[in-house]
Amino acid sequence: MNAETVRLWLDDRLGIGSIAAVARKKEIPVHRHSIWYYFGGMTLFLFSVQVVTGILLLLYYRPSAETAFESVQFIITEVKFGWLIRSVHSWSANLMIATLFIHMFSVYFMSAYRRPREMTWLSGVMLLLLAVAFGFSGYLLPWNKLAFFATKVGTEIAGVIPLVGRPMLRFLRGGDDVTGATLTRFFGFHVAVLPAITTVIIGTHLMLVQMHGMSVPPGLEGQNIKKMKFFPNFFLRDLIGWVLAIGALAALAALFPWELGEKADAFASAPAGIRPEWYFLFMFQTLKLIPPKILSFDGEVIGILAFAVGGLMLFIVPFLDKPGNPRRKRVFTVIGVIVVLYIVALTIIGYLD
Amino acid sequence: MKPKSIAATNAKNRFRAFKLAPLIALLMFATVSAQKKDSCVECHSQMEGALSEAVRLSKGDVHDARGLSCVDCHRGDATKDDMAAAMDRRKGFIGKPKPADLPAFCGRCHSNADFIKTFNPGLRVDQEREYSTSVHGKLLKGGDQKVATCVSCHGSHGVRAINDPLSKVFSLNVAETCGSCHANGEYMKSYNIPHDQFDKYKTSVHAKALYDKQDLSAPTCNDCHGNHGAAPPGLASVANVCGQCHVRQASLFKSNPHKTVFALMQVGECIQCHSNHGIMPPNDEMLGVGDQSACTQCHGQGDSGYAAAEKMKARMDEMSASISRSNDILNRAERAGMEVSKAKFELTEAKDALTQARVMVHTFSTDELDKVINPGLDISNKGYNAGGAALAELSFRRKGLAASLFFILFFAALIYLKVREVEKRQALQKQS
Numbered sequence: 001m002n003a004e005t006v007r008l009w010l011d012d013r014l015g016i017g018s019i020a021a022v023a024r025k026k027e028i029p030v031h032r033h034s035i036w037y038y039f040g041g042m043t044l045f046l047f048s049v050q051v052v053t054g055i056l057l058l059l060y061y062r063p064s065a066e067t068a069f070e071s072v073q074f075i076i077t078e079v080k081f082g083w084l085i086r087s088v089h090s091w092s093a094n095l096m097i098a099t100l101f102i103h104m105f106s107v108y109f110m111s112a113y114r115r116p117r118e119m120t121w122l123s124g125v126m127l128l129l130l131a132v133a134f135g136f137s138g139y140l141l142p143w144n145k146l147a148f149f150a151t152k153v154g155t156e157i158a159g160v161i162p163l164v165g166r167p168m169l170r171f172l173r174g175g176d177d178v179t180g181a182t183l184t185r186f187f188g189f190h191v192a193v194l195p196a197i198t199t200v201i202i203g204t205h206l207m208l209v210q211m212h213g214m215s216v217p218p219g220l221e222g223q224n225i226k227k228m229k230f231f232p233n234f235f236l237r238d239l240i241g242w243v244l245a246i247g248a249l250a251a252l253a254a255l256f257p258w259e260l261g262e263k264a265d266a267f268a269s270a271p272a273g274i275r276p277e278w279y280f281l282f283m284f285q286t287l288k289l290i291p292p293k294i295l296s297f298d299g300e301v302i303g304i305l306a307f308a309v310g311g312l313m314l315f316i317v318p319f320l321d322k323p324g325n326p327r328r329k330r331v332f333t334v335i336g337v338i339v340v341l342y343i344v345a346l347t348i349i350g351y352l353d
Numbered sequence: 354m355k356p357k358s359i360a361a362t363n364a365k366n367r368f369r370a371f372k373l374a375p376l377i378a379l380l381m382f383a384t385v386s387a388q389k390k391d392s393c394v395e396c397h398s399q400m401e402g403a404l405s406e407a408v409r410l411s412k413g414d415v416h417d418a419r420g421l422s423c424v425d426c427h428r429g430d431a432t433k434d435d436m437a438a439a440m441d442r443r444k445g446f447i448g449k450p451k452p453a454d455l456p457a458f459c460g461r462c463h464s465n466a467d468f469i470k471t472f473n474p475g476l477r478v479d480q481e482r483e484y485s486t487s488v489h490g491k492l493l494k495g496g497d498q499k500v501a502t503c504v505s506c507h508g509s510h511g512v513r514a515i516n517d518p519l520s521k522v523f524s525l526n527v528a529e530t531c532g533s534c535h536a537n538g539e540y541m542k543s544y545n546i547p548h549d550q551f552d553k554y555k556t557s558v559h560a561k562a563l564y565d566k567q568d569l570s571a572p573t574c575n576d577c578h579g580n581h582g583a584a585p586p587g588l589a590s591v592a593n594v595c596g597q598c599h600v601r602q603a604s605l606f607k608s609n610p611h612k613t614v615f616a617l618m619q620v621g622e623c624i625q626c627h628s629n630h631g632i633m634p635p636n637d638e639m640l641g642v643g644d645q646s647a648c649t650q651c652h653g654q655g656d657s658g659y660a661a662a663e664k665m666k667a668r669m670d671e672m673s674a675s676i677s678r679s680n681d682i683l684n685r686a687e688r689a690g691m692e693v694s695k696a697k698f699e700l701t702e703a704k705d706a707l708t709q710a711r712v713m714v715h716t717f718s719t720d721e722l723d724k725v726i727n728p729g730l731d732i733s734n735k736g737y738n739a740g741g742a743a744l745a746e747l748s749f750r751r752k753g754l755a756a757s758l759f760f761i762l763f764f765a766a767l768i769y770l771k772v773r774e775v776e777k778r779q780a781l782q783k784q785s
Contacts, residue, residue: 076692083692083750229779236772240765247761254754257690 022210026230029216036106037214037234038241039099045242046096047202049249050134053089054191061141063187065180068143069263076260087253093135095245097279100131108336111321111329112215118318120208123201125315130198135277137190143183148264149274151186152178157287160300161308179266218329275350282346283307285353391431392439393423410511419472426458453493455502456481483581499540501583506530522580525563527573528554550574553631561634572598591629592622599623605715625650637673640714641666664719668726669710675733676703682740689747696739703733 011017028037060079062071075082104124107113113121140151155178159169174181216225228234276284286307290299313320321332398408411417416425424431429446433439440446450458460481462468469476480503484490489500506522513520521530532551534540541548554560554574562571577594578584586594596603606612606622615622621629626639626647638645641662642654648662679700686693706729713725 073692073695077695232775233772233779236768236775240768240772243761243765243768247758247765250754250757250761254750255690257692259690260692260694262694 023231024229026210026213027227028214028230028234029220030226030228031217031220033106033110033217034228036102036110038238039103039106040209041238042241042245043096043099043103044202044206045238045245046092046099047198049092049245050089050096051195053085053092056085057089058191063141063184065143065183065264068141068183069260072142072260076257083257084250084253087256087258088249090258091249091252091256093138094278095249097131097135100128101279104128105336105340107215108317109333110215110217111323111332112217113318114215114218114321114323115318117208117212117215120205120212121318122315123205123208126201127198127205128314129311130194130201132279134190134194134198135279137186137194139277140178140183140186141190142260143264144261145264145268145271146261146274148178148266149270150276151182152270153274154276154280155182157300157304160298161304162301177266218323275353278347278351281350282343285346285350288353391422391424392434393427393429393431395434396436396439407510410508414511415514415517416512425462452498452500452502453496455504456484456490456493459503480581483579487579487581487583488585489583499543501534505534506580522575524569524571524573525567527575528560531574550630553628557630557632558634559632588619588621589616591624595623601712602715605713609715609717611717635711637666637669637711640669658717661717661719665714665717665722668719668722669707669714672703672707672710672726672729672733675730675737676700676707679703679733679736679740682737682744686740686743686747689744691743691747693739693743696736696743699732699739700736703729703736705729706732 007016028034057075060071060075060082062068072086076086077083079085107121107124136151136154140147155169155172158172159165161168170176172182172185173179174185275281287300287303290303292299294302317332322328394408397405399405407423411423422431423429427447428444429440430444431439433441440448447458463476464478464481466478469478484503485494489502492500493502508521513523515522517523518525520526528551536548536551538548555564559572562568563573575583576597577586592603592606602623612622615625627633627635636645639647642649642652642659643666646662648658652658652662683693683697683700687697706725710722710725710729713722716722
């Protein structure tokens, strides 16, 4: 039995040939903005790192208020290469959020969300929200002091929203306070609920990308653009990035091991200068800067509602931007630049604060 | 309601008020009698100097706050405007009591349990009797008018409760109050006792706790000397006094040979090494044969005590050094990002053992000391090993990283070469 027989046997049953044909046909436009095409793949790669390291952590992690901290401590001190897996999981999570943001903004500035790719954008925004939810739920799992209070503050912010806030807070915490029930609940979200939803949406997102092919920036549309084969040319370049990412993750894990801190203590006072993960920092900082009362409304509520509206706007971007209108396109670019500058500035202020 | 009926109601109300008149009058009388006439205050507040000072000071003091007035102590008749009638000795008037009469003067109420418990059932009533056993009380009985009586410490007018921070006998003020006589060399001259206790006390570990940490449970004069029964503890009872707080040290000392020797030599047990008023924070240097050694006060080179002191000090030093070595390496590992919190936590047990060893010194037995030091050293060494292992692991990680980065970069370079090769081939294919 030679390789060709195996290929034919499999092709009969799985239709590998047609998939290979699609891959062979797929082409990537080559222009001065091509670099941005790599960030989606990088995000996907870091996500798969999360899946693999996450499953490995799952083998030792014990999700209860009494055992969570100790099990993570066990992982990083006793389990062979447990420290590496845990640190890579934490670092990769942060890098993934970063590449996700870059991917999203590059798609935004290149107007790649326009017809017929509206649904691709929608699924992408959903993936952003899911990634943030992964970050928020995963942060609590080591059950350390910082995570405990960050979760307390985070869920409190959710609780401020009028009408739905209170029930939402109780749903998130599994009661009125952050307790062991919150931990098991977040664990459930982090390893079952979110991965299940994410798998479906990533599948949809990738399928849509294959279906519509790569978008070309509006300015270059209609021009005769050079093309590059996805396989093997683009794929091999992707691969170089992924290999280097593995190197970066290994270096970060070995040189800057992710700290575990002190075990959470519900009776201790909140540590000074508590702040959320960097990707929440611009929102956190905004809420801190808003005056407590705006007219007769609660400043914090207004801030949270503003972010909710902002999130909604993000969803409907493709339906607001009409193609073929250069003035509107410019307005969108300006808004995008302002948003990016705002996020960067507030994050920096948040760190210096 | 019609106007007519309003008028009718008003009339009715007026009538009701008229019926209430006797009751109102009664109430007014009651108020007046509550603020009963006090000719002492009326006259003395218009006088000058000390004579009016008493009135001013008494306002709001512990007695005034409980409704007691001048006549409750000084007797006489405060309802009389006439000075002679108000201060009539036949009515029991007592002017300024002589020091010798003061214990009985205050004791009239304070030794009367039936009376005192109507104010404070918890207050003791044996102060007067205790005072008579004190050095102060005995001297007073012998006719010495200079010694402290009730008012010397509590004040005469403006007496405050002992838990009132303004009271002269509040924990933080006691030493100064005692010092107002005992630190006065001129005043103490005739008694032929030292007057440097207050100065020494201020340098002591007890004073540090009391003043710097505001620890009100830290001992001040009366905790060792008693308050009403104030007396220097006799040499035989020093250990009992210190042992009130330092229980473990006292019980260990009791069952060791020094106890008998100290008794024979007639030296105070604890104070022989720790001194009395200027007790310095105890430190390991007091042990052994160094400059600050307490042991060499009696033991000389060549005797067994000298050897034991030397050995005990060596063991203590060994333990301290071991702990600080372990601490250092664990801190180094922690700063490098290694997780050593468990080892650090376990090291606290070694620190506990060191504290315990410092107590065990009071057995003056090297064997007893070893019983505490040896397990402590084991724990400390374990901590050191854990720190060493963490640092070794760190170096392994760095080397491992360097090696794997080499392969990762090599692999990336290979892919890059592959890309170039593929694209060169593709270009050639296109050309042909």
